Amino acid sequence: MREEPTFTIKQIAKQIGISEDTIRYYEKIALLPRADRKDNGHRVYRQEDIDTIRLLACLKKTGMPLAEMQPFLAVSADADPADYPELVEHLRNHRENIIAQIASLQEVVDFIDMKLDVGKIRRDCSDDVSEAMTGEPNPNVSPVEMAFFPGSAARVRKSPATGK
Numbered sequence: 001m002r003e004e005p006t007f008t009i010k011q012i013a014k015q016i017g018i019s020e021d022t023i024r025y026y027e028k029i030a031l032l033p034r035a036d037r038k039d040n041g042h043r044v045y046r047q048e049d050i051d052t053i054r055l056l057a058c059l060k061k062t063g064m065p066l067a068e069m070q071p072f073l074a075v076s077a078d079a080d081p082a083d084y085p086e087l088v089e090h091l092r093n094h095r096e097n098i099i100a101q102i103a104s105l106q107e108v109v110d111f112i113d114m115k116l117d118v119g120k121i122r123r124d125c126s127d128d129v130s131e132a133m134t135g136e137p138n139p140n141v142s143p144v145e146m147a148f149f150p151g152s153a154a155r156v157r158k159s160p161a162t163g164k
Contacts, residue, residue: 006044009035015050018057031056031069051077062098 013020026032032052035043045053052073059069071087081088 004046006046009043012045012050012053016053016057023053026056062094064094
């Protein structure tokens, strides 16, 4: 019978694209089980450890806090999601948060694209970009912004509540 292949922390870190310190930290906070050790004390990992680290890295990329990842580690990859409705709901909520972040970032990208294309018009990255220019001076515009947006940095939209 063949022995299961093992990997060093360096190999795993490179393969997954995270630091060795991150892997050690995941062990320290018990997101990962303690790695087996060679006689020289070096950590050795097996394929199931790599799969767990990949899952953690994926969840981390989504912005999920480390404290919220633990329940997902107890579920096998081939488990039926219907058996874990609370995890499914948690993932749905997390997904909605990510979609909102993407929409917000898209507004920023659109603003940058507009500045690169037009370069002269000052528009806010606010929720309602179409009302951003009213001709009124903006006391919240810094001198740096004024230099970056010459000739139009002193524009702001009126507040519906105050009319100012």
